[in-house]
Amino acid sequence: MVLKNFFNKTKYEKKIAEESVNLEVIPSHIAIIMDGNGRWAKKRAMPRIAGHHEGMKTVRKIARVADDLGVKVLTLYAFSTENWKRPKSEVEFLMSLPEKFLNDFLPEIMERNIRVQMIGEKEGLPEHTKKALNKALEKTKNNTGLILNFAMNYGSRAEIVNAIKKMMIDVQEGTLNFDSITEETMNQYLMTSHLPEPDLLIRTSGEVRLSNFMLWQLAYTEFWFTDTLWPDFNEETFLEAIQAYQKRNRRYGGLKGEEIN
Ligand code: IPE
Ligand code: IPE
Ligand code: MG
Numbered sequence: 001m002v003l004k005n006f007f008n009k010t011k012y013e014k015k016i017a018e019e020s021v022n023l024e025v026i027p028s029h030i031a032i033i034m035d036g037n038g039r040w041a042k043k044r045a046m047p048r049i050a051g052h053h054e055g056m057k058t059v060r061k062i063a064r065v066a067d068d069l070g071v072k073v074l075t076l077y078a079f080s081t082e083n084w085k086r087p088k089s090e091v092e093f094l095m096s097l098p099e100k101f102l103n104d105f106l107p108e109i110m111e112r113n114i115r116v117q118m119i120g121e122k123e124g125l126p127e128h129t130k131k132a133l134n135k136a137l138e139k140t141k142n143n144t145g146l147i148l149n150f151a152m153n154y155g156s157r158a159e160i161v162n163a164i165k166k167m168m169i170d171v172q173e174g175t176l177n178f179d180s181i182t183e184e185t186m187n188q189y190l191m192t193s194h195l196p197e198p199d200l201l202i203r204t205s206g207e208v209r210l211s212n213f214m215l216w217q218l219a220y221t222e223f224w225f226t227d228t229l230w231p232d233f234n235e236e237t238f239l240e241a242i243q244a245y246q247k248r249n250r251r252y253g254g255l256k257g258e259e260i261n
Contacts, residue, residue: 012065021239021243021246023069023070025246026069026070026071026242027071027198027199027200027222027242027245028073028199029071029073029074029075029195029197029199030066030074030075030198030199030202030241031074031075031076031198031201031217031218032075032076032203032204033202033204033207033210033211034055034058034059034076034077034204034230034233035203035204035207035229036051036207036228036231036232037051037052037229037231039051039205039229040054040055040231041054043229048090049089049090051229052090052093055230055231056100056101058230058231058232058233058234059076059101060101060104061234062076062233062235062238063105063109063114063146065235066238067112067145069242072146072196073149073195073196074146074147074148075151075195075214076148076149076151077211077213078097078150078151078152079095079120079151079152079153080151080153080154080155080213081121081153081154081158082211082212095125095128096128096129098129098136098150102116102132102133102135102136109136109148110139110140110143112145112146113143113145114140114148115141115143115145115146115147115148116133116139116140116148117137117147117149117150118133118137118149118151119149119150119151119154119159119191120151120152120155120191122152122153125152133150133152147195149195154191154213155212156210156212156213156214156215157215159190159216160190163186163189164189166189167181167185167189186216197217197219198214198217198221199221199222200221200224200241200245201213201221201222201223201224202224202238203223203224203226204226204230205227205230206225206227208225220250220252222245222248222250224241224244224245226240
C-alpha cells in the first residue's frame with residue numbers, strides 16, 4: 001500500500017518507514033470515544049469550550065491520517081444522548097462545532113474523496129447543526145473514500161430500543177417474519193446497518209468505560225485505552241493504537257491455527 005501523500009514526510013510517515021506499522025493490516029473500521037477536552041482546558045485554566053475547540057483540530061488530524069492509511073470507516077463519538085445534561089452554554093458550543101468544522105474542512109474532505117455520515121438522532125439536534133450536517137452528507141454522498149462517521153446525539157441503548165420497536169412494527173405489518181429474526185436482522189435495524197463492525201475502539205483521557213457507545217457493535221472489537229487527552233491525541237498516538245491492534249490475536253471465541261494441537 002502506498003501512502004497518498006507520500007512526499008509529505010511527517011513524523012507518522014517516518015514511523016511507518018521504520019516498519020513498526022504494517023500497512024497491510026490496517027483496521028477497516030476504527031471507532032473513537034474522544035474524551036478529555038474539558039480536562040485539557042482545565043489544566044490550562046481555560047474554559048471547557050477551549051478544550052472542545054482544540055479537540056476539533058484533533059478530529060481533522062486524525063481524519064487525515066486515517067484517510068492516508070486507507071482506513072475504510074472512522075466513527076467518532078462527538079455527542080452522546082447523555083451530554084444534554086451539561087450546562088446550556090457548553091451544549092450550545094458543542095452544537096456549533098459541526099458548522100465550524102465543516103466550514104473549514106469540507107473543501108479538503110471533497111479533495112480527499114471522504115464521505116461524511118452520521119449516526120444518532122438527527123431530529124433532536126438544533127436546526128443550524130442539522131443544516132450543517134445535512135449539507136456535508138449531501139455534498140459528499142457520492143464520495144467513495146474514507147467514511148467519516150460522526151456519532152452525534154447518539155446513545156446505543158436508544159438505538160437498540162428503536163431497532164426493536166421498528167422490528168415489532170414490521171412483524172405486526174407482516175413485512176418481517178418473527179421466526180426468521182436473527183442477529184443479522186438486528187444488524188440491519190441498527191443505525192450502523194451499512195457499516196462493518198468496528199475492528200478497533202480507542203478511548204482517550206484514561207476513562208475505561210463505554211458510556212453508552214455501540215454496545216451491540218463492539219461485541220468482538222479490540223479495545224485500546226490511553227491517558228492522552230483528546231486535544232493532545234495525534235498521528236503518533238493513533239499509530240500506537242494501530243500497532244497495539246496489530247499485535248492482538250482475534251479469536252472470536254475459537255482458536256487460531258497454531259493453537260490447535
Ligand atoms: C469529550 O470531552 C467531548 C464530549 C464529551 C462532548 P469532555 O467534555 O467529556 O472532557 P472531560 O471528560 O470533561 O475532560
Ligand atoms: C462520552 O464521553 C461521550 C463522548 C465522547 C461524546 P463523556 O465524557 O460524556 O462520558 P462520561 O460521562 O465520562 O462517561
Ligand atoms: Mg468526558
